[in-house]
Amino acid sequence: MAVARRRIDVGEGAAALAAWRKAAESPSDAPLPRNVLATAVRFSLEEVTARAPGNSVEVRVPPFGVTQCVEGPRHTRGTPPNVIECDAATWLGMVTGQLGWAEAVAAGKVAASGLRADLSELLPL
Template identity: 65%
Template sequence: MSDLLADWVDRDVEPERAVRKAAVRESLDELARRAPGRSVEVRVPPFGAVQCVEGPRHTRGTPPNVVEADPRTWIALAIGRLSWADAVAAGRVSASGSRAGEIASFLPLRTP
């Protein structure tokens, strides 16, 4: 894990935009690799979104299962500094749809 990301999550020392963007995109790609499918859309604006988790495929309009988080929250989840339950309870993650919470079983993507 990059010290820059740990500092961002733990101390709110924000790295350059390019570093934040790369970290979010790489972690979303890893999630899609670990949880292939198209039943849940995970959005981390403004840096990226992926569809993942096996099940019915969504093709038009707003997906029924959506997870959305800001980049810092997403990285905290991805590196294990924040639990899914805590993020949802604190309103740091928006999870809509009956299957959105399934991504919790794939987190963290890296150990802290």
């Protein structure tokens, strides 16, 4: 299996994730810059793919990124059979451990379809 190609520098990605976590823990009037939010999401999607390489599950965090991960049958055309989709705040909450997978799914914050659409074993990172 091929190694996931990184587009985000690990140091830059970790810094963006730390900035998001800090902003989430102590909200202020100044929102996190969009480019920092985008970097945190994209870096964490790359990290999930690095930890669980494969093509059987598609993780979507619109409008910032999408990745395929988890070993299993390769998906090549049309709508994938295993899809996970959520907003950036929900995704980063799960990635950092501020929000649990089961809690997010039960609250309707995550749309997960398919037999393999469960990242509870991978999150938090």
